[in-house]
Amino acid sequence: MSWRDISTAPDPGTVVCTIDEVEGVRAFDLSGFPLLVIRDAAGLRGFVNLCPHQYLPLDFRGGNILSADGVRLICSSHQAQFDSTSGEVCAGPAMCGLDSVPLRRDGNKITIGDG
Template identity: 25%
Template structure:
C-alpha cells in the first residue's frame, strides 16, 4: 500500500519520522484520516531495518496491538495479534499460526534515507 494513495495520508517523499525516533525492537504508530475513512499503520524497527504494515489483523480487521508501540510477542521474533494470538513473520507479514494462517498483513511502502523514514 502506498501512503500517498490513502485519504488524508502523506504525499510521496514526505518524512514520517526519523529512524532514531523508533526504539529498536519497538514500533511507532500513525493514523491518517479524511472524513469517515481512517487508516492506521505501524513501522517496526529491527536494528537498521524497518517494516511497515497496516495495523489490521486479516482475521477480524481489528488492531494487532493493545499497548502503543508494542506489536511483537515476548521474544520479539514475531508480530502477534493480541486479540487472537495469531503470529506473523516480521519481514513478510505472513501469518504463521492462528486463525488467519496463510494470510498476510498489508505491507506499507516506506524507506529510510539519511536516517529519515519516508513515505511512498
C-alpha cells in the same frame, strides 16, 4: 488488498518519523492510516496495522505486540501471529498476512516509499 487501497493511504514521500523514534516495533496513525514500523537487525519495514482477521489494529488491546524473540508480531485481540520480517501469517485465526508498506530512510527520517 494493497495498502494503497485504503482511502487514507499516505502519498509516497510522506514523513512517518525520525529514525531514532523506532527501535523494535512502533505503531503510528498517519491521518487515519494505521502503520506499523519495524526497525531491527533485519532492517526497516512497514506493515498496515490491521489484523486481517477482523481489521483491528494489532495493538488494539495493548502495545506489546512483538514476541520476546522479535520474530513474530502478535495481534493483541485475537493472538494471530505474523512473521515480523515478511508479514506472513504464522498462527491463529488470520487467513492471510499483513499488507506491506514500503518505507525508506531519507537521512534522519523514515518516509513512505514508492513501491
